[in-house]
Amino acid sequence: MPPLLHSICSFPSTVKSVFETSRTKPKASFLSHLTKNPTLSLKKQVCATSATFQDEISPEITTINLPDRKNYSKKRKRILEAYQLFEKMTDQGHKPTPSTCNTLVFALCDHGMFRKAVQIVEFMLRSGMLLDEVCTLIVKNLTTIGAYEYAIQLLDEMEQRGCTLDPEVYDKLIKSLCRKADTLNPSRGWHCLDKLVQKGLASTNPDTINRLINTAYLQGGTYLTVSVLTQILLRGGEPDFRCYHKVLAAYKEDDLASEALELFSVLPPSLKYDLGIYNVLLNTLGYQGRWSEAEALLDDMMERGFMPDIVTYKGLILAIANKGYTQEALEIVEELRINEFEIDTWCFNPIIMRFCSEGQLNMVHKCLKNMERWNCPFNNGTCRAIALLCNRGMLDEAVKILESLRQKKGNELHSFYGKELFGYLCCRGNTFEALQILTKLEQVQYTPKLQTFLYFVNGLCMECFHEEAVEMFEVMDKYNVRPNIDNYNKLVLELCKGGRIDLAIMALEKMVKKGYEPTESTYVIIIEAIGNLERKDLVGELLRELYARGEVSQESVEKISLKFCLDNVGF
Known part of the structure; x- marks a missing residue:
């Protein structure tokens, strides 16, 4: 039995509850944090008498026998020896110099020993x-x-101690949180972001604000997007054109034309009168069929000197x-051509898509001929539109048609x-149509x-057909296609x-039966997934066992x- 499977079998009751919990992914709730911000206590592995540490230590020791950083940066053993010496001296009541602590922290971080580095920083904070x-x-x-949680906790303590951090640190933290938002437990991720917004730390950089708004839209839709924007405005933030453009786009996606118009009416002139803003509003009204209002808005746009462009x-x-x-x-496309606008394939694609969804094959051919006559080469969007014929029983x-396009393109x-x-089909949510074409x-x-198989696996996972994604690896065997360990890790x-x-463990078991050897990344992926379900107890148990078996490194554990x-996991 592979190590991880054996490890999980050692905790049957807890793992079962994890799997049951994992089937229901928690939803992000930003507003719940606006009125309730539980403060996480910073878990310290230090002396209980730290409050009076400064008074009890002996006179300052000026040196610790540390080699120069350049000489020991690649010598992990010597760094560990230096850290052990540091612990021994501080336990005896001695106080290393700030430069010594600084050198040791840099060396530990360079070699991935972050927990030890954090402990030294905590010592430095307590010692002034x-x-x-x-x-x-x-x-x-x-x-x-x-x-992220540990970083924010440490930030709180640093602020209390009077440390001044580079504003870029906060931007880096927010950027990283936004980038990893989809892999975090939503409540954890948004709790961290909310704490930074509440501090007013996200309102200084327009790029950071825009990134926050964009992430809020992707994770929670219009409701979360507006909530984040409101909090930033309340704390003196100054969102730029891009942020309001994203909010209006969110309203468009949710068919909230009235709300979009209301926001437009209160925007300052410097942001309000912009061709991009007008374009989004026209799209929103058009999607709801409010043609008279769209026409009035178009007239207003032109009166203010903004002429419609191809967009x-x-x-x-x-x-x-x-x-x-x-x-x-x-008819609009024809008028654009007559008036010498630079029309392209994207002018035809939505029309072809509509004809294909209705099964009007003759009109599809007519559009393709017009595209060829007007030098508009087909693209991926055209192929996606044609694939919709499969849903009308016209495989x-x-x-x-696709084969004809392929031959013309050569x-x-x-x-x-x-x-x-x-x-392209699999990344755009059309995996079912792609499978029909493959058949x-x-x-x-x-x-x-x-x-090709990996495209289907990604598409099936994206559309939540997880069992079918696992089965796709069985289909590969029938075609004598052998994926590598990185492909399994991605699955x-x-x-x-x-x-x-539960399916990840099943896929891992099948992988091992086929002769693949799990890598450290395989184990880390599953352990972090369990951690995102707030099962810290099980994470600690798995880390201890896998570390003892040599499956995960000390650096990964830290x-x-x-x-x-986590509290001390026993290393």
Whole structure:
């Protein structure tokens, strides 16, 4: 039995509860944190008498026998010996110099021994050694390894002790949180972001504000986006054009045209009168079929000197075509051509998509001929639109059109159907249509390659067909396609991100039976997924056992224990 499976079998009751919990992914609730901000206590592995430490220590010791940093940066053993000497001296009541602590912290961080570095920084804070450079370094390293809660706790203590951190540290922390928001337990991730917003630390940099707004939109939709923007404004933030553009786009996606118009009415003139803002509002009104209001807005836009551009008309074509007015959309395209606008494929794609969803094959061919006549080469969006014919029971016709496009472009078979078609369809939520096309192509001796299967695996996971994604690896065996360990690790990661740790373990078991050897990354992915379910007790148990078996390194143990604010895990 592989080590991790044996380890998990040692805790059957707890793991079962984890798997049951993992099937229901918690939803982000930013507003719940606006009125309730529980403060996490900083877990310290230090002397209980730290409050009176400064009074009890003996006169300052000026030196610790440390080698120069450049000489020992690659010698882990000597760094550990230096750290042990540091512990011994401080236990005896001696006080190292700030420069000594600074050197040791830098060396420990360079070699991934972050917990030991944090303990030295905590000692420095208690002893009154306020070195801003060291504090900045440790927060940056905690952010890099994803120990966000610990980093914010340490920030709180540093502020209380009078440390001044570089504003870039806060920006780095927010950027990292936004980038990893989809892999975190939403309540944990947004709790950390909310604490920074509440402190007013996210309101100084327009790029940071824009990143926050964008992440809020991706994670929680319009409600969360507006909530974040409101909090930033209340704390004196000054969002720029991009932020309001994103909020209006969120309103458009949720068909909230009235709310979008209300926001537009209160925007300051410097942000309000912009062609991009007008374009989003016109799209929003068009999506809801509010043509009279859209026409009035278009007149207002032109009166203020903003002439419609090709982006404006593309948005209107998209809205009109989505409402089923395809003939009117074609007339707009014709007018654009007559008036010498630079029309392109994206003017035709929404019209073709509508015709395909309705099964109007003749009109599809007519649009493709017009595209060819007007020098608008097809793109991935065109192929995606044609793939929708599969949903109308017209698979043969869809494949025939796609094959015709491939031959006109002169693409090699696997190049066209692999990355250009299947890769694009799977990342855009059309994996089912892609599978139908693949089934048809197999009849003409098309043999999918490894990368093609991986496109389907990613698409199935993205659309929450996790069991089918695992089965896809069994299908690979039938085609004599052998994935590597990195492909399996990616599958395990996607399953864990989807809250299916049970399937991740099952995939791991199948992988081992086929002769693959799990890597440290395999174990770390699953352990962190369990940690995101707030099962710190189980994380500690697994870390202890896997470390004892040599499956995870000391560095990984320190990173994970800091990331989930674990107590001493026994090392």
